[in-house]
Amino acid sequence: MTLVHIHLLLNHWPIIGAFIGLGLFLIALATNSDHLKQASLGFFTFLALLAIPTYMSGDVANEVLKTNTPPLPKELIATHQGAAMLGLVFMEITGLAALIGLWQFSRMSRPAPGPVARWNSVAVLVLSIVTAGLMVSVGNTGGAIHHPEILSGQDTGSTVGAIGSKIVPSVSYFVTESSRWIWPILETLHFLGLILIVAAIGGLNLRLLGFVKELPVAPLHRLLPWGIAGFILNIVTGILFFVGMPFFYAWNPIFYMKMGAIVIAGTILLLFNCTASFRAWAQLGSGEDPPKLARYVAAASLFLWFAIIVLGRYLPLTQESLR
Amino acid sequence: MFFDIFRAIEATGLSVWIRESDSWFSFWMILSVHAIGMGLLVGASVLIGLRILGLAPDLPLFPLNRFYRFIWAGFWIQVASGLLLLIAYPTKSLTNPLFYAKLTLIGLAMVTMQMLRKRVFADASLNEATMMARGRVLIIWALVFWVAAVTAGRLLAYTYTVLTA
Numbered sequence: 430m431t432l433v434h435i436h437l438l439l440n441h442w443p444i445i446g447a448f449i450g451l452g453l454f455l456i457a458l459a460t461n462s463d464h465l466k467q468a469s470l471g472f473f474t475f476l477a478l479l480a481i482p483t484y485m486s487g488d489v490a491n492e493v494l495k496t497n498t499p500p501l502p503k504e505l506i507a508t509h510q511g512a513a514m515l516g517l518v519f520m521e522i523t524g525l526a527a528l529i530g531l532w533q534f535s536r537m538s539r540p541a542p543g544p545v546a547r548w549n550s551v552a553v554l555v556l557s558i559v560t561a562g563l564m565v566s567v568g569n570t571g572g573a574i575h576h577p578e579i580l581s582g583q584d585t586g587s588t589v590g591a592i593g594s595k596i597v598p599s600v601s602y603f604v605t606e607s608s609r610w611i612w613p614i615l616e617t618l619h620f621l622g623l624i625l626i627v628a629a630i631g632g633l634n635l636r637l638l639g640f641v642k643e644l645p646v647a648p649l650h651r652l653l654p655w656g657i658a659g660f661i662l663n664i665v666t667g668i669l670f671f672v673g674m675p676f677f678y679a680w681n682p683i684f685y686m687k688m689g690a691i692v693i694a695g696t697i698l699l700l701f702n703c704t705a706s707f708r709a710w711a712q713l714g715s716g717e718d719p720p721k722l723a724r725y726v727a728a729a730s731l732f733l734w735f736a737i738i739v740l741g742r743y744l745p746l747t748q749e750s751l752r
Numbered sequence: 753m754f755f756d757i758f759r760a761i762e763a764t765g766l767s768v769w770i771r772e773s774d775s776w777f778s779f780w781m782i783l784s785v786h787a788i789g790m791g792l793l794v795g796a797s798v799l800i801g802l803r804i805l806g807l808a809p810d811l812p813l814f815p816l817n818r819f820y821r822f823i824w825a826g827f828w829i830q831v832a833s834g835l836l837l838l839i840a841y842p843t844k845s846l847t848n849p850l851f852y853a854k855l856t857l858i859g860l861a862m863v864t865m866q867m868l869r870k871r872v873f874a875d876a877s878l879n880e881a882t883m884m885a886r887g888r889v890l891i892i893w894a895l896v897f898w899v900a901a902v903t904a905g906r907l908l909a910y911t912y913t914v915l916t917a
Contacts, residue, residue, distance in 0.1 A: 609910075617906040620790070621899065627795030628802070643815035648808045655802060715812065735788060742784040
């Protein structure tokens with residue numbers, strides 16, 4: 430397996446997933462099923478995590494295709510990258526909206542479908558329809574690169590791709606060239622995000638591991654959105670770093686290890702701490718011992734978050750010049 | 753004269769090893785430890801801060817003093833890993849005014865956190881409203897110092913003028 434395989438391994442999931450998620454969500458709304466609703470909201474958030482390495486691994490495929498003989502039309506790849514960028518942005522926004530909806534289920538005293546829940550369902554529905562629509566373009570433009578049989582005559586155009594392909598270079602310019610201070614400022618924000626993650630996600634997991642047992646779990650869980658805010662800040666700044674200097678990351682195996690760890694740690698956070706499955710642990714009062722499963726999950730979570738920090742710091746290892 | 757000292761430090765085996773070794777356990781390992789230490793030190797301060805500022809009112813306040821362990825563990829990790837980084841690049845750090853600003857900010861943040869500990873956590877008989885009122889101004893200053901210290905530290909990589917003597 431080489432780095433090129435990573436894009437092939439990942440790239441169908443967000444596209445097909447967007448439609449599966451949308452289907453599940455529609456059924457959940459139609460049948461008013463809380464369980465199905467949580468499943469589809471959780472699925473959207475997971476897809477938002479998975480879409481990040483999917484987009485990023487595309488840059489390796491791009492570099493390899495440039496050396497193709499005969500050379501492929503550059504517009505095909507630029508159009509696909511543009512569509513993918515728009516798809517990624519909307520997938521992230523959909524995931525965030527879904528996470529906000531999901532969060533209410535993890536609270537012990539969730540109010541019956543209140544105004545927030547109703548507003549949230551509408552937002553997730555609209556966003557996921559837009560995202561699924563964009564994913565059609567992402568799939569079509571991506572397919573056009575290596576399945577010329579689907580191209581009809583000279584028509585390789587995609588409005589979505591054309592719009593998106595203008596966004597990528599302008600974001601890249603903003604991050605790396607518009608000012609020499611943008612990159613350091615983004616780095617600082619990335620570190621502050623790390624601190625929020627350690628404070629809120631680390632603090633909760635430390636309690637679930639059995640330390641600082643004087644603290645009841647439910648109120649500590651109420652601080653978790655601060656850690657999630659740090660996580661979101663780091664996803665946004667991280668995507669900006671990648672768009673600014675894709676060549677620095679796309680060929681780096683440590684980078685893919687970091688992305689893998691982020692998807693797993695994020696999914697653990699999502700499934701165990703942000704759904705109704707958390708309600709049993711939320712009942713742990715002052716001095717009470719956590720159940721075994723909570724300890725294992727917390728230990729895995731803490732290990733992964735610290736591994737992510739270490740992997741991040743090791744990223745420049747293969748880039749001796751930047752040392 | 754200062755540069756002679758810097759040069760002497762940079763010529764030591766330890767400095768050369770941290771700076772130039774290809775080992776996975778030299779420069780990048782120390783940098784990773786420095787990042788983890790920052791997470792513990794500032795993360796624990798932020799957790800205490802969020803509670804004192806009233807963001808999780810149901811969370812018992814007094815037991816949070818146990819997070820001072822993480823603050824001090826993080827602090828000494830930072831001192832040890834920071835010293836190693838300083839031995840690797842004395843000229844780079846000590847010729848940059850921002851480096852002294854960073855150290856000053858860390859000092860101010862630690863002093864503020866200790867004042868907070870004395871005023872808020874030393875007396876177990878205080879009620880939580882009093883603890884929050886006493887700690888409010890101090891924790892706001894501590895968080896400002898921490899954010900400034902992290903920013904200064906991050907900018908060190910972009911503002912140095914001389915790498916080695």
